[in-house]
Amino acid sequence: MAPEQNTCKICTRNPATVPESATVPRYCTTCWDQRLKQLYKLQDQFRSQRAMRTTEAEKYFAYHEAVKDExxxxxxxxxxxxxxxxxxxVSAYLLPVLPWDEKVAFIYPEGVEMEVELVDVFLSFVEGDLISGWRCRSWTMEITRCAPGAFWVDSADRDAGDNRKAEEEE
Ligand SMILES: [Zn+2]
Structure with missing residues (x-):
């Protein structure tokens, strides 16, 4: 028996051929392009700025246009x-300034609506904007939701004694 040809989950008309990497394709190319376009538009509301860089690590701040403070x-x-x-x-710390669980609607010409969570849009932003810039064989990401009330310790100098003690403990 020949494998069943799936039809597109969105227009339910055209044969499903994408994403090509998937075991079972779910969408036709027209609907897939539309989906990517909408996802990119939502991702564009995020932007990142590198805050610190060492040879093996980088720290970034991410901004979203809907957040008015900071x-x-x-x-x-x-x-x-x-x-x-x-x-x-990769470790990402989400500040409680956005409705991360909120569903973002995708509307297709067929009038079909699909939803993704804002946190999923953020994940694809991190992958496309930050992780893609690294050369590595594999990656993992850990997401932590922060409660309000982060605080910072200002720059503190240490004397030679502190560094000696750290060496002894190694
Ligand atoms: Zn379709």
Whole structure:
């Protein structure tokens, strides 16, 4: 028996051929392009700025245009590269300034509506905007939701004694 040809989940008319990487394609190319276009538009509301860089790690601030305070700061992201495993370890901290669980609607010409959560849009933004800039064999990401009330410790100098103590403990 020949494998069943799926039809597109959105227009339910054309044969499903994409995404090509999927075991079972779900959409036709027209609907898929429309979906990507809408996703890119939502991703464009995020932007990132590199706050710090060392040879193996970078820290970024992410901003969203719907956030009015702090220039739109909505997340802090750390990328650490493990040279031996050639693995990128990503930690993202979401600030409680956006409705991360809120469903964002995608509307297609057929009048069909599909929804994704804002946090999923954020994940594809991080992958496309930040992770794509790293050369690594694999990556993982850990997401932490922060409660309000973060605070910072201002720059603190240490004396030679503190550094000696750290060396002894190694
Ligand atoms: Zn379709």
């Amino acid at each position: 220039d739109g700061l909505c997340a802090v992201i750390f990328c650490m590269h493990d040279n031996i495993a050639d693995h990128l370890d």
